[in-house]
Each structure stands twice: as C-alpha cells, then as structure tokens.
Amino acid sequence: MNTKYKHLSSPITIGSVTVKNRMFMAPMDTGFGNTAYGGFTQAGIDYFVRRAEGGFGLLFSGGTNGDCVVDGCDGILNHPEEFIRQGRELNGRIAEYGAKMFIQLSMNVGRNGGLKTPSPLPTLANPAVTTEALTIEEIHTKIAEMGKAARLVKDAGFAGVDIHAMHWGHLLDSFALSVMNHRDDEYGGSLENRVRVAKEIIEAIRRECGSDFPVTMRLALKSYMKGFNKASFDGSEEVGRTLEEAVEIAKLLESYGYDALSVDAGTLDAFYYAMPPSYVPAGFMLDMTKQVREAVSIPVLCGGRMADPDISEQAIVEGIIDAAVIGRQAIADPDYARLVTEGRTDEIRTCIGCNQGCIWGFFCNGRVSCAVNPEVGHEGEPKLVKAEKSKKVAIVGGGIAGMEAARVATLRGHDVTLYEKSGVLGGNLIPAGAHDFKTEIHQLNDYYKRQMQLLHIDVRMNAEVTPDMFRQSAADTILLATGSVPVMPRSIEGIDKAVSGVDALLGRKPVGQRVIIVGGGLVGCEIAYGYAKEGRDVTIVEALDQILNLGSVPIMNKAMLLDGFEHYGTRILTSTKLKTVLDDGAVVVLPDGTEQMLAADTVIVSIGYRPVPSLREALADSGAEIIEIGDGRQVGNVLTSVKDAYEAACNI
Numbered sequence: 001m002n003t004k005y006k007h008l009s010s011p012i013t014i015g016s017v018t019v020k021n022r023m024f025m026a027p028m029d030t031g032f033g034n035t036a037y038g039g040f041t042q043a044g045i046d047y048f049v050r051r052a053e054g055g056f057g058l059l060f061s062g063g064t065n066g067d068c069v070v071d072g073c074d075g076i077l078n079h080p081e082e083f084i085r086q087g088r089e090l091n092g093r094i095a096e097y098g099a100k101m102f103i104q105l106s107m108n109v110g111r112n113g114g115l116k117t118p119s120p121l122p123t124l125a126n127p128a129v130t131t132e133a134l135t136i137e138e139i140h141t142k143i144a145e146m147g148k149a150a151r152l153v154k155d156a157g158f159a160g161v162d163i164h165a166m167h168w169g170h171l172l173d174s175f176a177l178s179v180m181n182h183r184d185d186e187y188g189g190s191l192e193n194r195v196r197v198a199k200e201i202i203e204a205i206r207r208e209c210g211s212d213f214p215v216t217m218r219l220a221l222k223s224y225m226k227g228f229n230k231a232s233f234d235g236s237e238e239v240g241r242t243l244e245e246a247v248e249i250a251k252l253l254e255s256y257g258y259d260a261l262s263v264d265a266g267t268l269d270a271f272y273y274a275m276p277p278s279y280v281p282a283g284f285m286l287d288m289t290k291q292v293r294e295a296v297s298i299p300v301l302c303g304g305r306m307a308d309p310d311i312s313e314q315a316i317v318e319g320i321i322d323a324a325v326i327g328r329q330a331i332a333d334p335d336y337a338r339l340v341t342e343g344r345t346d347e348i349r350t351c352i353g354c355n356q357g358c359i360w361g362f363f364c365n366g367r368v369s370c371a372v373n374p375e376v377g378h379e380g381e382p383k384l385v386k387a388e389k390s391k392k393v394a395i396v397g398g399g400i401a402g403m404e405a406a407r408v409a410t411l412r413g414h415d416v417t418l419y420e421k422s423g424v425l426g427g428n429l430i431p432a433g434a435h436d437f438k439t440e441i442h443q444l445n446d447y448y449k450r451q452m453q454l455l456h457i458d459v460r461m462n463a464e465v466t467p468d469m470f471r472q473s474a475a476d477t478i479l480l481a482t483g484s485v486p487v488m489p490r491s492i493e494g495i496d497k498a499v500s501g502v503d504a505l506l507g508r509k510p511v512g513q514r515v516i517i518v519g520g521g522l523v524g525c526e527i528a529y530g531y532a533k534e535g536r537d538v539t540i541v542e543a544l545d546q547i548l549n550l551g552s553v554p555i556m557n558k559a560m561l562l563d564g565f566e567h568y569g570t571r572i573l574t575s576t577k578l579k580t581v582l583d584d585g586a587v588v589v590l591p592d593g594t595e596q597m598l599a600a601d602t603v604i605v606s607i608g609y610r611p612v613p614s615l616r617e618a619l620a621d622s623g624a625e626i627i628e629i630g631d632g633r634q635v636g637n638v639l640t641s642v643k644d645a646y647e648a649a650c651n652i
C-alpha cells in the first residue's frame with residue numbers, strides 16, 4: 001500500500017461488518033444490470049465484480065424495490081430463489097477480491113414516478129397531475145415488506161442493506177420533508193412523525209434479520225429546492241430540507257439504530273445537486289457533512305463529487321467523513337480504488353462530470369454508458385482482446401480520439417505510431433478544459449498522455465504526414481483522427497473583429513468586461529457561464545428559439561447553466577441573429593426583424609465545429625487501409641470520440 005492515501009485505504013467497521021478500505025462504490029442503477037424485478041443479470045454481476053476487482057471495498061447496488069405489494073410491481077420478494085442464486089454468485093465472486101456488497105432497498109420513488117406519496121403531490125413529470133396519498137395500512141405493508149426484503153438480501157449473502165432514501169424527493173424523502181408531507185396522523189407533523197417510517201423500517205429489519213445485520217440510510221443534507229420543479233441555485237431559498245434539520249434527522253436515525261449514514265444532497269427538483277455536473281465544485285458536500293459528523297458517532301459516508309482522492313483523504317484525516325462514496329468515477333474507471341491504494345493516481349481515467357453517458361444514458365436509453373469508458377456494460381465480454389495478427393498502425397492526430405485509438409490498438413498488440421501536427425497532445429480537450437469548472441477534462445488529457453508513455457507508444461510531435469511516410473513505414477492501417485475546428489461565419493460583416501470560442505478559452509485573445517457570446521449551444525453557454533461567474537457582463541445571442549436546445553445536453557447540466565445565468569444576470573437573446581461585428585460591440589437582428597446595436601468589449605463566436613478537411617484522398621496511395629474516426633469523421637463530443645476510436649481500434 002502507498003502511504004499517501006493510507007486513511008482512504010484503511011479498514012472501517014459498519015455495524016458488524018468490516019470493510020477493507022474507505023472507497024465505496026455509490027448506489028447506481030445501470031439499466032443493463034438488473035432483471036425487470038430487480039435481480040441481477042449476468043452483465044450486472046460482471047459489472048460489479050469488475051469494480052470489486054478494481055479495489056472498491058464496499059459496493060452498493062442501485063435502488064431495489066423492497067415492497068411489491070402496495071406498488072403492485074414485480075420485486076425481489078416475488079423471485080426469492082432466483083435472487084438468492086444470483087446473490088450467492090455475485091457475493092462469492094466479489095469475496096475473491098475482499099469486497100462486500102450492500103443492497104440498496106427502496107421504498108420507491110414516490111412522486112418522481114407518479115406513485116403514491118404521504119400526501120397528494122404534484123408529480124415530477126406533470127405537475128398538473130397529483131399523486132394519491134398512502135393509507136396507514138399501505139404504509140404498514142410497505143414497512144413490513146422492506147423487513148422481509150432485507151431478510152432475503154441477507155439470505156442471498158449480501159453484507160447489509162442501505163435504505164433508499166431520504167434524498168431526491170423519493171418516497172421516504174417525501175415523508176421526511178414538510179413541504180411534501182401534510183399528513184395529520186402519526187406519519188405527519190413533527191419531525192419525529194415525519195421520520196417515523198425510517199424508524200419502523202429498521203425495527204422491521206431488526207425483527208427479520210437480527211441486530212447484527214448492518215443497515216445504513218442515504219440522507220440528503222440539503223434539498224436545494226426553491227419549490228416544486230425549481231432548484232435554488234445558491235441554496236439560499238430553501239423550501240425543502242435545511243442542513244439544521246438534516247442534523248436533527250441524523251441524530252434521530254442514529255438513535256433508531258442505523259449503523260451509518262451515507263450523505264449526499266438534492267432532490268429531482270434540484271437535480272443538479274443530486275447529480276452534480278462538473279460545474280458543482282469537487283468536495284461541495286464537506287462543510288455540510290462536517291456538521292453531521294460532529295452530531296453523531298456512527299460512521300458518515302460522504303458522496304457527491306468526492307472522487308478526488310486528495311480531498312477525501314484529507315477529509316478523513318480531519319474527521320469530516322469516514323469514507324468516500326464514489327459514483328460516476330467508479331463507472332469511468334473500475335480500477336480507481338486499486339490505483340489510489342497503490343498511489344498510481346496519474347493512471348486513473350478521470351470522470352469528467354459530464355453526465356452524458358451515465359445518468360443521461362440511463363434516462364434516454366434505459367442503460368448506463370460512459371463518455372470515457374466504452375466498456376461499461378460489457379465487462380464480461382470485453383472487445384479489447386489481443387489481435388490475431390499484430391499490424392503496423394499509424395494514427396494521425398493526437399486529440400482524444402487519436403490517443404484512445406493508440407491506447408486500445410497498442411493493448412491489442414499492434415505496433416502503433418501516433419503523429420501529431422502541433423507540439424502538444426490533447427486537441428480540443430485543451431480549450432475544453434480551460435474553465436476552473438472543467439479541470440477534469442485536463443486530468444483526462446493527462447491520463448491519456450500518461451498512457452502514451454506507459455504503453456511506450458511512438459508519439460511523433462510536430463509531424464505533418466505524407467503518403468511517403470506511410471509507404472516507407474509499411475503501415476497496414478491509418479486511423480485519421482484529425483479532429484475539428486471552430487466555425488467562423490465568414491459572411492458576417494466584421495467577423496475578423498470577433499474572437500473564436502477556442503481562442504477565448506485558450507487566452508489567445510484578450511476578453512473584456514462586456515462580452516457577447518454568439519451561439520447558445522453547450523460550448524457557448526459554458527463560456528458564458530465562466531465569464532458570468534467571474535463577474536463580467538455577459539449577453540448570449542442565439543439564432544434558435546432557445547439556448548441549450550440539443551437533446552444531448554443532460555437536463556441537470558442544462559438546468560444549472562440556466563439557473564446560473566439567472567443568478568448572475570446574464571442576458572439571453574433567442575431567435576436573434578448576428579449581423580455585424582463592430583469594434584465596440586455587434587449589431588443583431590431581433591425576432592421582430594429590427595436591428596439593435598449591443599455594446600461590448602469582445603464578441604465571441606461559438607456556433608459549432610466543422611471537421612478538419614480529410615486527408616483520406618491525400619493518403620490514398622499510401623497502400624494502407626484508411627479509417628476516419630472522431631470529430632474528423634463526424635463532429636461530436638468526448639463520448640462519441642472515445643466510442644468511435646475504441647470501436648475502430650478493437651476492429652483492426
């Protein structure tokens with residue numbers, strides 16, 4: 001063990017169970033990993049085993065229905081033998097790596113899924129539709145079923161249960177939140193009444209499983225809710241849970257016998273605090289967690305942007321947390337915990353906090369993927385296997401697609417040479433990581449650069465390629481990963497006075513106090529957000545009728561940017577077109593056709609990227625097979641570039 005992260009790598013006891021380290025994999029549904037009733041598919045078992053192999057001490061499953069009577073859904077209690085068989089296989093295999101697993105038992109998602117709630121509530125999807133209230137008998141049934149489900153979990157060999165959850169506005173959360181619970185019986189009113197369900201759940205579990213079966217609770221320390229379907233950007237307008245109330249709840253949960261608290265934040269109304277994009281600072285939970293940890297003596301496990309091992313190690317040293325609960329980073333790199341323990345943090349493939357593949361993939365496609373890890377969901381059937389024949393592979397372009405292809409092709413046994421025209425590796429990752437809220441992009445670039453070194457890949461910098469070069473080296477395959485460049489609309493009068501988004505991000509051109517950003521896509525909005533945060537006077541000009549119009553932008557990222565613009569007073573002009581760029585601003589055409597002069601020190605144009613002209617024809621007589629990948633083939637993002645490069649390199 002490397003001593004730098006010795007606290008993170010040291011054992012911890014939760015109830016009767018000792019876990020080998022303090023890096024826990026957060027509960028996360030995968031879509032592909034579960035059967036319809038909440039058992040495990042083979043792909044799900046392989047996915048968890050891979051994370052155990054990668055060093056995580058404790059794995060939490062995603063939310064699993066405890067009750068299937070009141071909700072009338074299928075659940076593990078309907079398939080006990082199958083669940084026990086799957087559980088025993090899973091637990092047997094993770095035990096080989098010294099890992100343990102808790103099942104996250106869910107009361108269900110309440111109003112977030114249009115299911116019954118403590119009181120009638122506006123549903124998340126359509127606030128005009130309200131939920132039905134649970135009867136006392138239904139509440140009792142649900143509690144009893146949670147106890148029986150815990151018993152089944154124990155019989156299947158799992159080490160404990162995590163109760164899902166006083167967070168995200170799910171059912172148990174809506175009991176506890178006064179804004180969602182208007183009952184006047186023993187389950188409503190005082191705080192003790194609102195958390196009574198949590199008390200009765202652990203009593204039911206203790207009756208079924210005995211006192212030595214660990215039970216933890218997932219608890220949001222703050223809701224960040226301004227109202228239903230509306231987040232409080234800075235948390236100052238709170239109608240949900242305040243930290244003060246969370247501290248009181250934590251004390252009650254400890255008194256009921258919970259063995260640990262797994263803390264996070266947010267509700268689906270304030271989804272960007274529950275699923276924080278990179279705009280939310282790493283370690284944002286720590287100040288709140290400190291107050292809870294001072295109030296209780298059971299372990300406090302802290303989740304939400306806790307993947308920086310320096311932050312979590314220090315937080316353990318300072319007594320702020322007992323363990324880090326790592327979500328998306330565990331998807332991005334299953335070996336995270338092992339690499340931390342071995343002090344090899346420069347080999348961690350960094351999660352960039354984009355939400356693109358994981359939660360947005362789950363919402364849009366019903367299954368989790370990952371922008372930086374194309375192997376998610378395929379752990380048991382890896383495509384990255386040794387090639388039958390080692391080939392000479394030339395890769396043109398040292399951006400993310402080129403480096404991913406070089407990594408994968410080398411691991412498959414090919415002889416790879418990477419040619420990069422400029423003097424630096426990273427391509428568009430470099431401007432993309434320029435903001436302080438995108439530093440993970442630079443870490444990802446550093447990961448790739450390190451991989452090039454560790455795999456001894458022949459990287460040629462400042463290298464313009466010619467067909468002759470490839471004829472001489474007798475390349476079998478050329479992968480063109482030449483990337484994309486910003487679009488500058490040359491037809492616009494005065495366009496030379498404007499600055500491209502890339503030049504602004506790279507600091508190649510000065511940017512003044514009053515800024516116009518032309519283009520309200522994700523890149524333009526992130527540039528605008530960065531300047532707005534710095535206190536500059538920002539106007540976004542977008543030709544379409546709304547900004548962040550693309551379905552590929554995850555809703556939580558979009559909501560945070562929009563709320564941020566409102567908070568910082570950013571002006572947004574939609575259905576507005578740029579006409580002329582001037583020395584002191586720009587002339588735009590408003591939706592009604594009138595022209596308006598907007599004063600500004602700098603006009604930044606960020607209206608998208610276009611592929612660099614293809615080298616396919618120029619290299620046609622090189623004698624090699626030519627494959628185009630990444631932005632050079634079709635402009636996309638990190639997810640599409642990595643996937644494209646991975647697939648291509650797996651097929652050489």
Ligand SMILES: Cc1cc2nc3c(=O)[nH]c(=O)nc-3n(C[C@H](O)[C@H](O)[C@H](O)COP(=O)(O)O)c2cc1C
Binds near residue numbers: 027063276362368
């Ligand atoms: C795809 C996905 C599914 C999730 N499902 C659950 C879940 O079932 N139960 C839960 O408590 N949290 C769930 N979460 C939230 C995570 O446990 C975690 O709190 C969140 O990802 C923030 O932590 P991170 O910054 O380490 O990713 C999910 C997150 C993701 C990305």
Ligand code: SF4
Binds near residue numbers: 353358
């Ligand atoms: S998709 Fe993005 S946020 Fe999600 S795990 Fe992968 S890198 Fe992280």
